[in-house]
Amino acid sequence: MSAIPPPIGLLAELTHRCPLGCPYCSNPVALEKRGDELDTATWQRVMREAAALGVLQLHLSGGEPTARRDLEDILATAAEAGLYSNLITSGVLLDRARLQTLAAAGLNHVQLSIQHAEAEAADRIAHFRGAHARKLALAEQVREAGLALTINAVLHRGNLDAVAEIIALAEQLGAGRLEIAHTQYHGWALRNRAALMPEAAQVEDSRRVVAEARQRLEGRMVIDFVAPDYHATRPKACMGGWGRRFLNISPSGAVLPCHAAETIPGLRFDRVTERSLEAIWYGSEAFNCFRGTAWMPEPCRSCDRREIDWGGCRCQALALTGDAARADPVCALSPDHGVMAAVTAEPAGEALAWRR
Ligand code: SF4
Ligand code: FES
Numbered sequence: 633m634s635a636i637p638p639p640i641g642l643l644a645e646l647t648h649r650c651p652l653g654c655p656y657c658s659n660p661v662a663l664e665k666r667g668d669e670l671d672t673a674t675w676q677r678v679m680r681e682a683a684a685l686g687v688l689q690l691h692l693s694g695g696e697p698t699a700r701r702d703l704e705d706i707l708a709t710a711a712e713a714g715l716y717s718n719l720i721t722s723g724v725l726l727d728r729a730r731l732q733t734l735a736a737a738g739l740n741h742v743q744l745s746i747q748h749a750e751a752e753a754a755d756r757i758a759h760f761r762g763a764h765a766r767k768l769a770l771a772e773q774v775r776e777a778g779l780a781l782t783i784n785a786v787l788h789r790g791n792l793d794a795v796a797e798i799i800a801l802a803e804q805l806g807a808g809r810l811e812i813a814h815t816q817y818h819g820w821a822l823r824n825r826a827a828l829m830p831e832a833a834q835v836e837d838s839r840r841v842v843a844e845a846r847q848r849l850e851g852r853m854v855i856d857f858v859a860p861d862y863h864a865t866r867p868k869a870c871m872g873g874w875g876r877r878f879l880n881i882s883p884s885g886a887v888l889p890c891h892a893a894e895t896i897p898g899l900r901f902d903r904v905t906e907r908s909l910e911a912i913w914y915g916s917e918a919f920n921c922f923r924g925t926a927w928m929p930e931p932c933r934s935c936d937r938r939e940i941d942w943g944g945c946r947c948q949a950l951a952l953t954g955d956a957a958r959a960d961p962v963c964a965l966s967p968d969h970g971v972m973a974a975v976t977a978e979p980a981g982e983a984l985a986w987r988r
Pocket of ligand 1: 866867931932933935936937938939941942943944959960963964965968
């Protein structure tokens with residue numbers, strides 16, 4: 633047990649309810665229902681158990697976490713337990729008054745999503761008229777409330793050419809950090825892959841724009857940029873390695889090594905209503921299944937990067953090869969790497985399926 637480090641981060645998906653309809657949503661195709669969500673007292677117990685387990689950072693997510701009316705109660709318990717809290721929000725359900733009650737309950741940080749730098753395009757992607765204007769107003773209110781602000785944008789073919797404008801907007805909004813990460817093709821997003829997949833030239837241009845902006849903004853705004861895997865030759869250490877640093881809890885209480893883990897057939901996920909978080913982290917079948925390196929096939933088993941990228945992403949391996957236990961096909965050493973070229977060579981799709 634001692635060889636397994638405690639987790640540092642917990643992503644609490646408080647609800648799958650969401651007012652937006654983004655086509656890149658990586659939540660499951662079948663969303664969990666409101667009636668199945670954990671109640672306030674259970675989330676509060678989870679917060680105390682997480683802190684006792686060693687978790688330092690709490691990410692309150694969804695869906696849209698502010699759709700939960702008991703968010704303040706959950707936050708207050710998390711703050712009492714010593715967790716640093718980050719609210720991941722679309723912002724459209726929040727106003728100044730609610731933001732202030734959240735701040736008073738102990739909220740430390742707001743991560744506000746934007747869909748584009750330009751209002752009409754942003755509202756089209758979000759499938760919510762007026763969303764962009766509300767987000768701009770909220771960013772100002774976050775700063776007024778004295779909370780740290782990160783702007784987050786999911787990138788895809790429809791907004792990758794606007795990366796420079798997205799960076800400029802985040803700067804103008806006074807964000808300390810900008811996270812721009814390419815769409816992860818899990819859940820709902822997978823069905824939109826052909827329409828969301830960028831051109832290789834767009835990816836290259838965006839790398840250049842980000843590199844220049846990082847130099848210009850050094851010391852003022854941090855830019856976290858995650859380029860698309862599909863144009864790479866080595867995978868990323870998804871989640872910092874399976875069961876090594878992070879855990880997710882679904883709205884109904886399933887404890888997951890990553891947010892897409894429930895797509896993997898045959899894995900059983902323990903629930904916070906059945907066992908303690910500590911028992912699940914150290915002892916559950918799902919966390920131990922792909923933890924470390926013992927599960928790895930070749931070429932990962934004898935590769936000198938096996939404790940750097942941990943074989944890449946299990947859910948991506950599943951989505952692209954049908955087997956979660958194979959090397960991530962992003963890796964040029966994987967016998968399945970050819971599938972990446974086949975996917976990126978597919979004709980671009982135009983029709984997007986929005987979430988609602
Ligand atoms: Fe990573 Fe496996 Fe590729 Fe090595 S062979 S770089 S461990 S995915
Ligand atoms: Fe599940 Fe990468 S998203 S391991």
